[in-house]
Amino acid sequence: MRKAALLSLILAAAASLAPLHAAAKSPVLVELYTAQGCASCAEANVHLGKLAERPGVVALTFPVDYWDYLGWTDTFAQPEFTERQKAYVTRLKLREPYTPQVVIDGREEAPGLKTAEVDRLVRAATSAPRNAPDMQFIGPRRVDVGSGRVPAGGAEVWLIRYDPRAVETVVKAGDNRGETVVQRNLVREIQRLGSWRGRPQAYRLNEASDEGLKTVVVVQAANGGRVVGVAQKRD
Numbered sequence: 001m002r003k004a005a006l007l008s009l010i011l012a013a014a015a016s017l018a019p020l021h022a023a024a025k026s027p028v029l030v031e032l033y034t035a036q037g038c039a040s041c042a043e044a045n046v047h048l049g050k051l052a053e054r055p056g057v058v059a060l061t062f063p064v065d066y067w068d069y070l071g072w073t074d075t076f077a078q079p080e081f082t083e084r085q086k087a088y089v090t091r092l093k094l095r096e097p098y099t100p101q102v103v104i105d106g107r108e109e110a111p112g113l114k115t116a117e118v119d120r121l122v123r124a125a126t127s128a129p130r131n132a133p134d135m136q137f138i139g140p141r142r143v144d145v146g147s148g149r150v151p152a153g154g155a156e157v158w159l160i161r162y163d164p165r166a167v168e169t170v171v172k173a174g175d176n177r178g179e180t181v182v183q184r185n186l187v188r189e190i191q192r193l194g195s196w197r198g199r200p201q202a203y204r205l206n207e208a209s210d211e212g213l214k215t216v217v218v219v220q221a222a223n224g225g226r227v228v229g230v231a232q233k234r235d
Contacts, residue, residue, distance in 0.1 A: 026132035026229045028125040029218060030059040032112055033085045033101040034183070036074045037067040039175040044100030044112025049166065049184040051118075056126050058216055058230055060162055061186050064099060072174030076167075076183075080190050087224025105227040106220055132229030133196075135217060141205050143193075143217050143231065150198040151221035155228055157196050157203055158220060161189040161213040188213055195222075 032048040034041040045061070052059040064085060065077035085097045092109055100112025105125050110117045133148035145157060162185050169181045188210065193203040196219055208215070215233035220226070 025056065026130050026135075027056050027058045027232065028122060029105050029227045029230050030057055030118075030122060031103045032059070032061050033064055033081070033097070033103070034061060034099050034112065035064050035067045035077065036169055036171050036181045036183075037070050037072040037174040037176055038099045040113060041100040042179075042181070043115070044102070045181065045183050047112065047115045047118065048102075049182075051122065052164075052185050054122070057122060058232055059185055060160065060216070061183050063183070063186065064097070066097065067099070067174075070174040072171050072176065075169055076186050076188070078190075081187065084190070084224065091224040106224060107226045130229075133198075133219060135219070135229055135231035137215075137217075137231070137233045138202070141207070142202055143205060143233075144200065144202050145196055145217075145219060145229075146200050148198055148228070150196065151225055151228065153225065154222045155196040155198075155225075156220055156222050157193040158218045159189070159191045159193050159203075159205060160187055160216045160218060161208055162187045162216070163210075163212065164214050165212075185214075193217075196228075 030051050032044060034045060048059050048061055051057055062081040063074050063077040064082045065074055065079060066082060068074060088103050089097050101109060102112045102118045103109045104121045108121045110121055131149060134146035136144045138144055164185055166182055166184050167186055171177060171179050171181055217231045219228040
């Protein structure tokens with residue numbers, strides 16, 4: 001009887017610890033909107049690299065294309081990135097998109113040059129309570145999103161892949177002609193995987209277009225709303 005009682009206590013203790021492991025806090029999502037042709041973006045690019053080193057933060061660089069008319073076509077910009085930023089402009093009630101802009105968790109934004117303000121917003125987001133659904137990668141081609149509370153207006157699941165290296169680009173025209181632009185965590189792919197209705201659901205992941213890209217899955221309120229949860233795939 002004593003052995004049975006001891007075994008019961010051990011199992012109960014193990015069960016009580018399991019939820020603590022499952023309830024790991026979702027990282028803060030930091031998005032920098034920038035461009036190789038943006039003359040004032042260099043400092044923001046550097047600061048994004050520093051944010052990328054912070055525990056509990058996923059910091060991503062989204063190059064936009066609306067400065068291409070100045071004479072240099074951004075080599076990494078995609079129209080989808082510009083559309084994503086425009087959704088934030090509408091949601092956050094801004095007048096127009098601009099660079100460098102930093103968006104934190106889809107809730108707050110600040111000019112990328114105001115690094116102290118960006119840091120304050122990131123710290124606040126890191127310490128804020130979060131109620132993200134459990135998210136788990138199953139093999140290389142699937143992610144499971146658990147149950148949770150859905151934001152008003154619904155939620156979407158996004159696949160984002162980025163290059164974790166510091167990438168150097170020599171700009172040969174426009175306002176930054178002759179300059180070498182250094183960018184970290186450049187987003188290379190973004191794909192909407194589907195909607196999330198608060199119930200457990202599996203989503204299929206496509207194969208990465210290039211080797212070495214890191215994978216992030218984001219659950220977010222529709223149309224550029226607040227970020228509900230973030231999961232980083234471990235290699």
